[in-house]
Amino acid sequence: MEAPVTRELAEWTVGLTGSDIPETVRAEGVRTFVNWLGCAVGGSSHETVDRALAAVRPFSGEKRAQIIARDVRLDELHAALVNGISSHVLDYDDTHLKTIIHPAGPVASAILAVAESRNVSGADFLTALVTGVEVECRIGNSVYPDHYDRGWHITGTAGVFGAAAATGRLLGLDARQMTWAYGIAATQSSGFREMFGTMCKSFHPGRAAQNGAMAAFLAAAGFDSSERAIEAPRGFANVMSTKQDYTEILGGLGKTWEAALNSYKPFACGIVIHPTIDGCQQLREKLGDRVRSIRSVALRTHPLVLELTGKRTPSTGLEGKFSVYHAAATALLRGDGSPTAFTDEIVRDGEIIALRDKVTAEADGTVHEDAVHIRVTFEDGSTTDLHVEHAIGSLSRPLSDTEISRKFSRQSEPVLGESPTAALLEAAWALESLDDVSALARLSAASN
Amino acid sequence: MEAPVTRELAEWTVGLTGSDIPETVRAEGVRTFVNWLGCAVGGSSHETVDRALAAVRPFSGEKRAQIIARDVRLDELHAALVNGISSHVLDYDDTHLKTIIHPAGPVASAILAVAESRNVSGADFLTALVTGVEVECRIGNSVYPDHYDRGWHITGTAGVFGAAAATGRLLGLDARQMTWAYGIAATQSSGFREMFGTMCKSFHPGRAAQNGAMAAFLAAAGFDSSERAIEAPRGFANVMSTKQDYTEILGGLGKTWEAALNSYKPFACGIVIHPTIDGCQQLREKLGDRVRSIRSVALRTHPLVLELTGKRTPSTGLEGKFSVYHAAATALLRGDGSPTAFTDEIVRDGEIIALRDKVTAEADGTVHEDAVHIRVTFEDGSTTDLHVEHAIGSLSRPLSDTEISRKFSRQSEPVLGESPTAALLEAAWALESLDDVSALARLSAASN
Numbered sequence: 016m017e018a019p020v021t022r023e024l025a026e027w028t029v030g031l032t033g034s035d036i037p038e039t040v041r042a043e044g045v046r047t048f049v050n051w052l053g054c055a056v057g058g059s060s061h062e063t064v065d066r067a068l069a070a071v072r073p074f075s076g077e078k079r080a081q082i083i084a085r086d087v088r089l090d091e092l093h094a095a096l097v098n099g100i101s102s103h104v105l106d107y108d109d110t111h112l113k114t115i116i117h118p119a120g121p122v123a124s125a126i127l128a129v130a131e132s133r134n135v136s137g138a139d140f141l142t143a144l145v146t147g148v149e150v151e152c153r154i155g156n157s158v159y160p161d162h163y164d165r166g167w168h169i170t171g172t173a174g175v176f177g178a179a180a181a182t183g184r185l186l187g188l189d190a191r192q193m194t195w196a197y198g199i200a201a202t203q204s205s206g207f208r209e210m211f212g213t214m215c216k217s218f219h220p221g222r223a224a225q226n227g228a229m230a231a232f233l234a235a236a237g238f239d240s241s242e243r244a245i246e247a248p249r250g251f252a253n254v255m256s257t258k259q260d261y262t263e264i265l266g267g268l269g270k271t272w273e274a275a276l277n278s279y280k281p282f283a284c285g286i287v288i289h290p291t292i293d294g295c296q297q298l299r300e301k302l303g304d305r306v307r308s309i310r311s312v313a314l315r316t317h318p319l320v321l322e323l324t325g326k327r328t329p330s331t332g333l334e335g336k337f338s339v340y341h342a343a344a345t346a347l348l349r350g351d352g353s354p355t356a357f358t359d360e361i362v363r364d365g366e367i368i369a370l371r372d373k374v375t376a377e378a379d380g381t382v383h384e385d386a387v388h389i390r391v392t393f394e395d396g397s398t399t400d401l402h403v404e405h406a407i408g409s410l411s412r413p414l415s416d417t418e419i420s421r422k423f424s425r426q427s428e429p430v431l432g433e434s435p436t437a438a439l440l441e442a443a444w445a446l447e448s449l450d451d452v453s454a455l456a457r458l459s460a461a462s463n
Numbered sequence: 464m465e466a467p468v469t470r471e472l473a474e475w476t477v478g479l480t481g482s483d484i485p486e487t488v489r490a491e492g493v494r495t496f497v498n499w500l501g502c503a504v505g506g507s508s509h510e511t512v513d514r515a516l517a518a519v520r521p522f523s524g525e526k527r528a529q530i531i532a533r534d535v536r537l538d539e540l541h542a543a544l545v546n547g548i549s550s551h552v553l554d555y556d557d558t559h560l561k562t563i564i565h566p567a568g569p570v571a572s573a574i575l576a577v578a579e580s581r582n583v584s585g586a587d588f589l590t591a592l593v594t595g596v597e598v599e600c601r602i603g604n605s606v607y608p609d610h611y612d613r614g615w616h617i618t619g620t621a622g623v624f625g626a627a628a629a630t631g632r633l634l635g636l637d638a639r640q641m642t643w644a645y646g647i648a649a650t651q652s653s654g655f656r657e658m659f660g661t662m663c664k665s666f667h668p669g670r671a672a673q674n675g676a677m678a679a680f681l682a683a684a685g686f687d688s689s690e691r692a693i694e695a696p697r698g699f700a701n702v703m704s705t706k707q708d709y710t711e712i713l714g715g716l717g718k719t720w721e722a723a724l725n726s727y728k729p730f731a732c733g734i735v736i737h738p739t740i741d742g743c744q745q746l747r748e749k750l751g752d753r754v755r756s757i758r759s760v761a762l763r764t765h766p767l768v769l770e771l772t773g774k775r776t777p778s779t780g781l782e783g784k785f786s787v788y789h790a791a792a793t794a795l796l797r798g799d800g801s802p803t804a805f806t807d808e809i810v811r812d813g814e815i816i817a818l819r820d821k822v823t824a825e826a827d828g829t830v831h832e833d834a835v836h837i838r839v840t841f842e843d844g845s846t847t848d849l850h851v852e853h854a855i856g857s858l859s860r861p862l863s864d865t866e867i868s869r870k871f872s873r874q875s876e877p878v879l880g881e882s883p884t885a886a887l888l889e890a891a892w893a894l895e896s897l898d899d900v901s902a903l904a905r906l907s908a909a910s911n
Contacts, residue, residue, distance in 0.1 A: 063686070066681070066684045066685045066686045067681065067684075067686060069684040069685075070677075070680045070681045070683070070684035070686060071677075071680075071681075073524060073525070073538075074524040074538045074539070074540050074541075074680075075524050076521060076522040076523050076524055076538075077521070090521075090522045090524075091522070092522050093522075165702055166696070166697030166698070166701065166702035167702065168650075171650075198658070198661070198663060199663060199666070201655065202619075202653060202654050202655050202657075202658050202663050202666070202667070203651075203653050203654075203670065204653055205650060205651050205652055205653040206650050206651075207649065207650050207689075207692070207695075207697055207698055207699070207702055208697045209650075209689045209691070209692060209695040209696075209697040209698040209702075210646070210650050210688060210689050210692075212689075213646070213687050213688050213689050214686050214687045214688065215646060215647060215650050215686075215687075215688045215689065218647070218650070218686075219650070222651065229518075229519075232518045232519075232522075233514070233515065233518045233519075235518070236514045236515075236517040236518035237514045237517075238511070238514045238515060238518060238662050238663075238666075239661050239662045239663075240658060240661050240662065240663045241655075241657045241658050241660075241661050241663065243657070244655070244657060244658075247655075247657040248614070248657075249614030249655055249656040249657040250614070250655055250657040251655070253614065254613055254614035254615065254655055254657075
């Protein structure tokens with residue numbers, strides 16, 4: 016019989032206090048929150064969110080929770096769903112690089128909604144957020160990569176545990192109830208990678224937030240479950256993975272922190288193009304107007320770049336995210352790697368297309384995944400070389416707080432306007448000192 | 464590339480008309496419905512339902528749907544959840560024997576709730592029900608037994624497709640929307656066998672009903688999905704099973720009917736004890752008062768009976784369901800195999816215990832799973848033998864309509880009372896002729 020993994024994890028989850036989390040980890044938690052909130056604002060007007068809202072509004076209970084950057088309130092569980100969709104729909108959110116989990120979506124979406132009507136302090140909220148992220152990433156580690164390789168979208172499948180953990184803390188579950196909450200979460204774990212490229216991709220973190228939160232509410236009402244849902248022969252790890260390494264869940268719990276290893280995308284596309292965009296932005300800074308007299312751009316990249324993003328002639332914004340040629344051209348001409356670099360309009364822009372067609376890429380197995388070599392040749396035959404060793408946003412070159420703020424503002428200002436953006440951003444960074452996080456939820460409304 | 468399984472199934476689902484379903488299959492659909500409704504009434508006051516209701520009521524939207532045999536109304540999606548739990552919580556519902564799917568729970572729970580405020584005729588309701596059952600059983604067949612053996616509770620994992628199909632018909636989805644609905648259903652497919660013996664077991668059909676219905680509402684709002692969710696390399700069948708036989712889904716579609724193969728449990732316990740209860744009930748009829756002068760009862764059964772239900776001294780009602788000795792004694796002394804045969808009280812009854820201790824069982828590999836040999840020896844040394852070749856409730860000896868009615872009344876009368884039970888039962892059998900099934904929903908309320 017396996018050690019009682021689920022039970023021990025539950026005991027840790029409910030026993031933790033805020034001061035058990037090191038300052039550096041709490042600080043990373045705040046960065047996770049600010050980045051998540053900016054992405055949720057940025058994605059809030061996406062068609063995917065419109066359609067989800069149209070479908071679920073008629074089923075909402077009492078409207079106690081804010082839909083971020085919209086003029087809509089729903090019950091907590093539906094708000095968790097919709098905000099989870101908003102925060103992931105642009106593929107611009109955070110990444111736990113070891114597992115490719117996008118940790119904040121399932122967790123923060125659940126607890127901001129739940130906290131709003133429950134008088135939760137910023138400090139308690141942050142503790143719940145860090146705990147939830149820690150739980151989902153550790154559970155992810157225990158089954159990655161086999162689980163992901165089989166076809167599971169791990170942000171959904173592991174995320175539901177994170178949402179249950181964080182919500183369970185806000186509801187004050189005891190250890191037994193938390194064990195049940197993990198069981199009820201486990202038995203809802205779902206989401207296929209087949210859904211990538213459809214609206215269901217962002218549905219996964221949204222639904223994980225909603226289902227994990229619901230698991231906590233059910234457990235609080237005494238709805239019971241297996242107490243070995245993670246490790247049982249017919250439980251999560253054995254049914255959904257060929258790898259089960261429970262030391263990844265219990266080993267060093269409370270000592271080493273996966274939540275400290277979160278990273279934030281500087282660019283709104285798959286992570287393999289990030290070195291190229293980073294390098295081309297640096298070249299633009301250096302070259303100024305000379306970007307208009309480029310004859311050719313030669314990239315030498317990790318082979319995965321061409322495999323995943325080798326689209327030569329993208330015709331939509333979404334396809335643009337899978338074209339390293341488009342990304343290079345847009346970074347050189349506009350300096351942009353944000354969502355505005357991947358609209359239908361920009362992909363069809365004549366100047367971008369002209370430069371895009373001058374970009375070539377060569378796969379080189381000796382180039383690391385977060386590196387790139389770029390050679391620009393000008394019309395006069397002269398050349399400039401640039402080597403990116405570690406792309407911005409990687410763990411070796413994390414986004415600074417200022418860069419996270421800039422990313423936030425760039426997403427939020429077109430949606431909420433300048434002054435509300437500044438107020439929301441300030442409140443988000445001040446998370447730990449807030450008496451009641453409902454103030455934040457109010458600031459995130461479309462009209463405030 | 465596989466044939467477009469999901470798409471072809473969706474086209475069939477939306478293209479079918481009521482007259483495409485043979486009369487015999489429609490009649491089996493009515494039996495499925497009556498049996499389901501009786502079980503939902505019978506399970507409605509279970510503690511599992513109480514706790515689920517306590518947890519979800521605060522999140523209910525406008526109260527458009529009846530919770531069966533309670534004085535509560537919720538929005539359609541929450542009603543689907545709760546009624547799905549009620550109908551399965553006593554382990555007394557229907558069984559598609561090839562896959563061990565309990566088909567009605569996910570499908571009927573979804574559409575009775577959705578139909579209530581939409582003016583749906585009984586005939587259209589029945590067409591949706593049969594379609595949903597057909598879809599979930601065919602998808603189940605395509606992955607059974609590998610999928611079940613891996614640990615998936617197939618009533619949840621396949622049931623969500625049935626709920627999506629049936630709800631999609633009521634909402635009038637077109638083929639593309641139905642394809643999306645199947646995708647949104649697929650990516651929520653979940654539920655572990657590890658949950659057996661806990662409240663989460665009946666949560667599975669409830670949640671499948673709710674999630675499948677939600678998938679249809681999302682698809683109706685244009686929320687898109689993969690259009691190959693069942694057959695894609697990273698879709699349902701490949702991720703959740705090692706067996707994928709799509710001819711089970713598309714072969715003979717509309718010609719052969721899995722929905723015609725539904726069966727109805729005569730007794731509220733695991734199907735392996737059913738021959739013993741059946742035989743002991745027959746003996747009681749034959750023996751009358753002589754059951755009080757029994758010296759011993761010797762059973763010769765299929766080996767699985769002892770493996771699964773060999774508990775000698777059960778101390779709770781739930782344990783009683785796993786004791787062939789208790790079941791035999793109760794059937795002989797009370798003639799009972801219904802839920803009242805498996806209460807804590809009856810398991811602790813002195814007379815039952817005394818007879819239970821006189822029962823012995825011998826495993827015999829030559830005895831078929833739905834058969835039993837019983838020898839009763841009396842205090843005077845005389846003996847009586849009985850051989851059950853096919854237990855009642857098996858496909859060879861299906862419950863008659865009268866027996867289904869008796870099962871219904873026995874569950875419903877203690878909950879709703881005699882006269883409301885009779886009215887509800889009459890309306891249920893008359894399903895096809897109802898102008899509006901909301902009449903049925905109203906009759907199922909606790910106070911009517």
